[in-house]
Amino acid sequence: MTAVQTASHPLTNDIGDSYWLPFTAMRQFRSNPMMFAGAEGMHYIAADGRRILDAMAGLWCVNAGHAQPRIVEAIREAAGRLDFVSSFKMSHPGTFELADRLANVAPEGLNHVFFTNSGSESVDTALKIARGYHRARGDAGRTKLIGRAKGYHGMGFGGLSVGGIGRHKRDFGPLLPDVAHLALPYDRSMAFSQGQPSTGAGYADELEALLQINDPATVAAVIVEPVIGSGGVYPPPVGYLDRLRAICSRHGILLIFDEVITGFGRLGRTFASQALGVTPDIITCAKGMTNGAVPMGGVIVSDAVFDAFMAGPPEVIELFHGYTYSGHPLACAAGLATLNVYDELGLFERAAAMAPKWEEALHGLKGEPHIADIRNIGILGVVELTPRAGEAGARGSQVAQACYEDGVLVRASGDLVVLSPPLIIDEDQMGQIVDAIRSAVRQLR
Numbered sequence: 001m002t003a004v005q006t007a008s009h010p011l012t013n014d015i016g017d018s019y020w021l022p023f024t025a026m027r028q029f030r031s032n033p034m035m036f037a038g039a040e041g042m043h044y045i046a047a048d049g050r051r052i053l054d055a056m057a058g059l060w061c062v063n064a065g066h067a068q069p070r071i072v073e074a075i076r077e078a079a080g081r082l083d084f085v086s087s088f089k090m091s092h093p094g095t096f097e098l099a100d101r102l103a104n105v106a107p108e109g110l111n112h113v114f115f116t117n118s119g120s121e122s123v124d125t126a127l128k129i130a131r132g133y134h135r136a137r138g139d140a141g142r143t144k145l146i147g148r149a150k151g152y153h154g155m156g157f158g159g160l161s162v163g164g165i166g167r168h169k170r171d172f173g174p175l176l177p178d179v180a181h182l183a184l185p186y187d188r189s190m191a192f193s194q195g196q197p198s199t200g201a202g203y204a205d206e207l208e209a210l211l212q213i214n215d216p217a218t219v220a221a222v223i224v225e226p227v228i229g230s231g232g233v234y235p236p237p238v239g240y241l242d243r244l245r246a247i248c249s250r251h252g253i254l255l256i257f258d259e260v261i262t263g264f265g266r267l268g269r270t271f272a273s274q275a276l277g278v279t280p281d282i283i284t285c286a287k288g289m290t291n292g293a294v295p296m297g298g299v300i301v302s303d304a305v306f307d308a309f310m311a312g313p314p315e316v317i318e319l320f321h322g323y324t325y326s327g328h329p330l331a332c333a334a335g336l337a338t339l340n341v342y343d344e345l346g347l348f349e350r351a352a353a354m355a356p357k358w359e360e361a362l363h364g365l366k367g368e369p370h371i372a373d374i375r376n377i378g379i380l381g382v383v384e385l386t387p388r389a390g391e392a393g394a395r396g397s398q399v400a401q402a403c404y405e406d407g408v409l410v411r412a413s414g415d416l417v418v419l420s421p422p423l424i425i426d427e428d429q430m431g432q433i434v435d436a437i438r439s440a441v442r443q444l445r
């Protein structure tokens with residue numbers, strides 16, 4: 001591979017003025033643009049031809065590794081066969097097949113799939129379905145939504161409202177009214193837990209307290225990521241999700257698991273719900289659904305939720321919601337090929353088998369300078385650095401930069417070094433990631 005070549009931008013540092021990147025310091029990016037020319041398996045090919053080990057699976061999505069040949073081929077074939085068909089009052093066979101396949105691998109009782117194009121759309125769809133469900137049952141007073149501190153549910157106004165990262169919301173209010181948040185189920189006594197903290201299930205009881213303030217009969221849904229992802233990789237304390245489930249059931253409130261990151265093998269099963277033994281009423285997913293190769297998301301709902309919508313006159317649209325690209329033929333082809341690849345390569349079983357090695361590798365960093373905590377579950381992890389006084393985030397970005405120079409792509413989110421490699425990772429590559437972080441933190445001041 002050579003440097004990126006395009007007609008108008010022949011040099012990697014000649015990137016023009018037009019493109020506004022998401023979640024990026026534009027002016028800083030311009031001074032040192034990180035550009036990729038290709039990708040294969042565990043690696044990106046940088047614009048300068050270097051092979052970079054991808055410790056983030058793109059952005060928590062390329063679970064089967066980059067440019068997976070069977071997925072690439074399926075997309076190629078689909079593009080030439082049926083470029084587009086609306087999903088409004090018509091469809092194509094791929095949507096039905098993919099929905100059936102997803103229902104088959106989803107937790108028991110979650111049998112109906114609504115297609116979207118992203119995690120954000122999945123979350124907003126799920127929140128609307130939750131409110132619509134109560135209304136369809138004659139309980140229209142249930143409109144309140146409960147999220148959680150540090151939750152990330154995408155960038156739509158719905159997801160932003162239930163999300164729990166203050167900086168994401170600050171510039172864009174007012175958001176949805178009638179939203180409350182649970183606290184983060186974490187305290188420093190849990191630092192360096194390996195996997196799920198053994199204490200902390202009691203944090204779930206805060207939901208009961210919130211419901212007494214808000215009147216449980218006005219609450220539509222509680223939405224949480226089973227494992228907080230973008231907010232800092234916080235595995236749930238043992239028993240915590242079970243308690244949330246029990247409280248929601250007791251009060252007739254829907255429980256939504258946002259599995260945009262945890263879906264498709266991260267925790268060694270199709271969904272974290274299955275790995276952790278707690279079944280929600282609604283699952284949102286995206287990312288690993290197509291291995292990141294074509295944008296797609298989904299909302300998988302229980303029979304009870306679906307059936308509530310199906311009670312009216314059959315000629316009336318039950319859910320006034322959808323997107324032009326819902327169930328796009330290319331995305332369905334990618335989704336079906338992706339599920340086949342996960343199955344045929346046994347990638348979820350592999351993730352489960354590799355998780356203890358991942359845990360051991362990451363926790364081998366304990367005791368290195370500036371490390372405040374290391375958290376892990378499945379093939380997910382984070383190394384939390386102590387912020388340098390007056391320069392929050394500086395150590396995180398220095399570690400990410402040093403790792404990159406060392407040939408490893410990690411994601412810095414403030415002073416968190418976030419890790420979510422493809423599930424095809426081997427032990428040597430785990431070692432390479434950990435070695436890069438070790439050497440980077442030793443250079444920090």
Ligand SMILES: Cc1ncc(COP(=O)(O)O)c(C=O)c1O
Nearest residue numbers: 118119120152153154258260261
């Ligand atoms: C848990 C969760 N929900 C929703 C989203 C939003 O997904 P998207 O960026 O595809 O809209 C993300 C993205 O990282 C996520 O992690």
